[in-house]
Each structure stands twice: as structure tokens, then as C-alpha cells.
Amino acid sequence: MTFDPRPFASRRKRLAEQLRKAGGGVAIIPTSPERLRNRDSEYLYRHDSYFYYLSGFTEPEAVLVLIANEDEDTRSILFCREKNEEREIWEGFRWGPEGAAEQFGLDEAFTIDTLAEQLSVLLGNQPALWYSLGHDASHDSQVMAALNAVRSGARNGVSAPADIRDVRVLLDEMRLFKDASEIALMRRAAEISAAGHLRAMRALRPGMYEYEIEAELLHEFRRQGAEAPAYSAIVAGGANACVLHYSANNGLLRDGDLLMIDAGCEYRSYAGDISRTFPVNGRFEGAARDLYALVLSSQKAAIAECVPGKAFSDPHDVVVRILSQGLIDLGLLKGSLDEVIETSAFRRFYMHRTSHWLGLDVHDCGEYKTGGAWRELQPGMVLTIEPGCYIRPADDIPEAFWNIGIRIEDDVHVTPTRPDVLTSAAPKCIKDVEAAMAGH
Template sequence: MSSTATSLTELTLTELPLTDFKKHRDALFAKLPNNSITLVKAAKEVTRSNDTEFGFCQNKNFYYLTGFNEPDALLVLIKSEEGEQQSILFSLPKDAHHEIWHGRRIGQEKAQQDYGFDRCFEVSAIDSLVPEYLNGKQQVFFGFDDNGFNSNNFAAQVFTWLKTVRGTLRQGGHVPEHLSDVNPILADLRVIKSSNEIALMRQANVISGTAHQRAMKHCQVGLFEYQIEAEILHEFAYHKARYAAYGTIVAGGDNANILHYTDNSDSLKNNELLLIDAGGELGGYAADITRTFPVNGKFTPAQKAIYQLVLDAKNLAVNAIKPGACFAQLNKITNEFLTNGLVELGILSGDIDKLISEKAVNAYFIHGLGHWLGLDVHDVGDYYINEHKEQLRAFEPGMVMTIEPGIYIPLSDTSVDEKWRGIGVRIEDNIVVTEQGFENLTTHVPETIADIEALMATND
């Protein structure tokens, strides 16, 4: 294993070099057959209400291949019969009037110069040029589940272009014979991160860890959950992670037993825990960290017992990560450990082996142990799930994942002693698989009871 400590003063990489996106395109080209064409579309702006839009979020596969962060664009990758490669970008044109109102556009000349595309055209040329590129190709790759330009899905747009090609048959046109989904190929590429991607995610973790520290320091009884959320978002943006990677969860007391609680609207109460699941996005790459701590800075005995059990389970799972291991193995040891711990606490009762075989722990550990992490917080990549729902994909160096065990005991659970009710604890770290074992990226935020209480004792 390894643990690379990074301070905020050491942060230098805030986005991937544009040359890295060219490497991503080259890696995809290597997976594609000759005489093929690949179409990958950018995202559209989404209306929030009337004439205002949500903040733009690029299609992650498109971003992975281009680094280009404007809407309505299209990437075309052509591989000839001889294996020659050509990358073509269609993007919005320079428009002085539009740019006065809505901001600058990159334009075709700068896109070709800075982003390494072979050719760039305005989006108005898509419907005339794409059918020409399709004509004569044997195989077309595109995202089967992607949304389209002016239709419900991208497939409809592709079929429109193919129909145009079909109309040229009497003039010697040739319609591609095979349509294939490019998304699984891209997912397999994205699941293994480069050294620059890992460096960027390491920095996203440092920033996000600092935000969690800020939340602990500013937490006090009587504040509202959204006020703590504001502290977190401030810290993200202040350190150049302008956006959260996902909706921030700030869940006090029994709200922690709602897994994706994002209302963040309740006041914080004495003698309750606060669960925060929050990660910043840096250069498009996500951190995903969860910490749970007492609102008043001191764990109660019952809270300590549950918290320590979850922390020990998390560390047990993390320490088992190495090339060749898999989530199924980690789940087995974690579930067995948590089952034994819940029996010792009197929350579960009965024969240990039977409880383990019946997965009794699932009543309190109600989600998976972890997931891939990258450009998406729940990143793409096959888990190789078998008929028993076991995730058997062997870990490889360069994979990045979360490990996030939790125990959730809602107030409504009258089957347990009252002291346990309303406790929800999750602890989540971000882990890179290395040649030697693993690197824990989440080293910049306290996790032990002693360290959390010491940090919170410094509250203003």
C-alpha cells in the first residue's frame, strides 16, 4: 500500500493537459476496426426555467476524448481501410453578438490548433458532411443510449444520416452494414486511469478533504444543514474545484438514514451525528468522500460503538485491495466483519454462520461497498457481475474506486435498543489500485474518533 500526502500549497494540476485527450483518442482508435467511423456527441444545454439554463455539464465520453467543453458539438473519428486515422470536430461558430450576451466560443481555428483535431467545421455543416463520411464505411460506432441533437436519442439522428446515404445507392453509395455501441469500449478505457488523471483526482481529494475539515470546524448546534453545505461549496470553489461532483449530502440525525438525502433543510441538534457525503470536481474528475461526526463535537458511547465498527470495516476492506482482488472478496470480508460486530453490540442476534449466510447485515448495511470513480462519480466500467450478483472483475493498477461501508438504524426501528435508533454512519475513501497494492487518496480529512474530536475542539 501507499499513502501520498499532498498539501494545498502543492496543487499545480487543475485540469488535464490537452495532449492527454489526444492520447485518449489514440487509445480508442486502437480498439476500432479499419474502415469504420465513430460518432460521439457533446451535451446540450438544459433549460432550468423559461429562458435560463442549468450550469452546463459536458457529456463525459465526449469530454474524455476531446477536453472540449462547449455544447452541441460532434466528434467524428474515421479509420480508413488502411488504418489511417482522422479526427474531426464540429462545433459552434464564433458569433460576436452571441458572445456579448453569453460568453466566448472557441471557434474552429482555435479548436484545431489547440485541441489537436485534424479538421474542424461549424455545426451547420454536420448534416451535409457526416453522410459523406458514413458513405462507404463498413461499421459505425456511436453511443446507443446518448441523447440526440434535436430528437429523443442520438440513434434517431444517426439513422437520419444513414437514410441520406441510402438515398445515394443509385449513384454508387454504400451504407455501413454494422452499427455498434461505442460506450462499452469507452467505459473499458475510462476504468483505467493515467498518471495525470490520478494526480488530478488526488488533488480533488485534497480539496474535498479540506472542505470536510471546514465543515467539522464550523459545525454547531442550531445551524441548518444548508449552512454547512455552503461552507463545503465555498472551500471547493476557493481551491479551484468550482463545482461539486454531485449533490452534496448534509444529513443530521435520522436524515443520515436516507441514502441520497439532499434537502439539507433541517437544523442540527445536540447529541446527534452529522453525515456529510461531498466531493469536489476538478478538471472534470470527481472526488467522493463521506465523513460522519457529532454535531456538538463529542461522540456518545452508542455513536462511538457504531462509528468504530464502520471505521474498522472500512480499513479492513481498503487494506485488502491489490491487483487481482475484486469487490466480491471485499464484500465478503466486510459483511462478515460487520455481522460479527452487530452481534457483539446486540443489534443482531443468532448463530453467526446462519446470519452471514442469510445476509442479515443487509438490514443495516443497505448499499454496496463501493463503485468506480472518475469523470463520473459513479463512473463507467463493467463489474463482471455473476448470477449471484457478485462483482468479480479483478482489480488492475490504475483503477480508482470508493470504499464506503455504513450502518443505518432509523428512528423507526423498534427492534433495537433505543440508544441505537437514529444513528446513521458512513465513512468513504477514494482508493487507487497500484502495482504494489493501493493508494488511499483520502488522507486530508480526519477519520478516527480522537482526531475528529480534536479538530472539532478547535471550533470558533
């Protein structure tokens, strides 16, 4: 797979411009540490999203330093593991500083064991340190030690940064707006995720277990080149679908129940995120059909709201009105539409919001409000649209509705003209779902 360093260089340039506008300084962005799963076995490694966004570098034990001042050119410096033939025999290929600088388009690169010494030099006479304190204690201590080393040299005419600012504030806003290369990767993540859901629909039969369907999803994700799931899959049949973040995935799938799946893959570090709900026996019937049609109609209306100028909250508000009226019509809620919304009575059956940002993280960074108001949607943003309805048994609920959990979720790219549904290949209309499950 060919690596293109240009998008990453462009992002570093944009960040440097913002640093200059804010007075300049040194930005330090470390990657994630490796973490033990148990004893001496580590979790599958996944780099830090902020670090990757600027570097494209996926190895552990790495730090990116960006220097941007008015009186000097931008310098991008990577600190990474050294080339080591013995360790590469055990653990796999390492770029090493020289190879990394060339491959990833960085100005300089050094071994990670020189970071402490060099930081105390790089921070000298800089107006500000741009770093996110509190995200990793080991990095915090190293950065603060370097800062204190500079302060102790003040008598030699070297000044320490007067300000410490959170670089993620700038990066959050940058990452909220996806560039063309990111949209292409997210489109592919969405396609693979949709293929996994379609495979699950075709494989499902009464008498299977949830984990068997999870295996179908994971098989398809990996078969099509995804590195891993973007998050732990939710595969929830019957009453389990009324648990919003169900994770056991070990229940028996029974004829007459619905199966709700919330799953997506990670492709080249970008997340797909899809929810689909379908009948275990392949046919929507009775109360389940009525509720599914209601949730689907609310989702379609919400997607239509994903255009520039609309507020982030507008899709949610549309969902609440449609679901509330539908639940009144079905006899599950009492009172007028305005009363149900004003008292939040609908939250008994729909207790989460409709959207979140999507990108390198499945719950991606970026503020939802600015100045106390919901921010406007703008081209380049990507968000999920995921209304749901969850009905637990209760004395005032007709038994036909008991243990029905439904969520329908798509990934939507905001464009200048219309919503771009990245995940449209995953069937969701009743006739399309039933046809997919029948093998048509």
C-alpha cells in the same frame, strides 16, 4: 490554466487502434445538450464525459467524429459552434472551428451546422458506424438521417455501414483505467473535497442548520478552484442520516446527534467522493462511538483489499463479515455470523454495496463483472470504499441506537503495490475528528 492536448490525443489514438482491430469505421461522440431549468433559465452546463475524455472540449453544441480504417490514417474531426462576436458578448468566449482544431490537437474542425451534410459523406463506404443509440433523441435522429441518406445513394456506388456498434463499450473499458494525468486531477479533486469536509468539522456547532454546513463545503470547493460539486451534497443530521440519499439539507443540528456528510467536488471534470460522520458536539460518546468504531474498522479492512488480483466484491465481503459480527456483539442482530450473512439479516442496517468506480462521473462507467464473475482489481482503477450502518427506531432496538446513521467513504487508487487513498486528508479516526472539531 494551461491545457495539455496530449492525453486526449493519446486516448483518441488508443480508441482508433481498437476500432481498427474490430474492422474499422466511423465513431460519432456528441457532447451533452444544454437543458432548461425553468422557462428560459438553463442549468449550469456540463459537457458529456465520453466526449470530454476524447477531446478536452467543454463547449456545448459539439460532436467529435473519429475515422479509423486499415487503409487510412486516423482522422479526428470536431464540429462546434462558429465564432460569433455578438453571442460572445452575451455568453462568453467561443473557440470556433479554427481555434478549436489548433488548441485541442484535432485534425479538422467545422461549424456544427454543417454536421448533417458532412455525416452523409463521412459515413460513405465505411464498414461500421460506432455510435450509442438511445442516449439522446435529437442526435439519434440526425445520425439515422445521415445513415439513410448514404443508403439512398447506393445506386451511385456508395455503400452504407453494415453494422452499428456501441462505441461506449470500448470507451467504458478505457475509462476504467486511469492514466497518469487523470490520477493527478483526481488527487487534486480529492484534496479539495477533503478540505471541504475539514472545514465543515471545524465550523459545526449545535444549533446550526444542515444548509449552513453545506454552505461551508461549497465555499471551500469553489475557493480552491473546483468548478462545482460532483453531485448534490448530503448533509444529514440525526435521523436524516438514516435516509441514504437525503437531499433536503434543512434540518436543525442538535447536541448529541451525529452529522453524516456525503459530498465531493468536481475538479477539471473529475469527481471526488467523500463521506464522513462526526458528532455535532465534537465528542463521540456511547452507542454512537461504538458503532462508529465498528464501521471504521470495516472500512480500513476493506481498503486493505484494494490490491491487484483481488475481486471487486472482496472489499464488500470483508465489510459484511466485520459489520455483521459487530452488530451481533452489540446485540442488534441475533444468530451466528454465518446465519446472519446467509439470510442477509445484516441488510436491515447495511443495505447498500461498499464500492463503485470513480472518475469523470461520480458513479463512473465500467463493468463490475466479466463473464459472470466479479472482475479483478488492476492498477489504474479507482473505486470508493464506503461502508455504513443505519439504525432506525424499532421495538427490538435499544433506544440508545435509534436514529444513528454512519457512512465513511474514501477514494482508493489501485496501484501495483498498495492502496493509494486519495482522500486521506479528511480526518476519520475518532481522535483525529475530535481534534479537528476542537480546533487542534
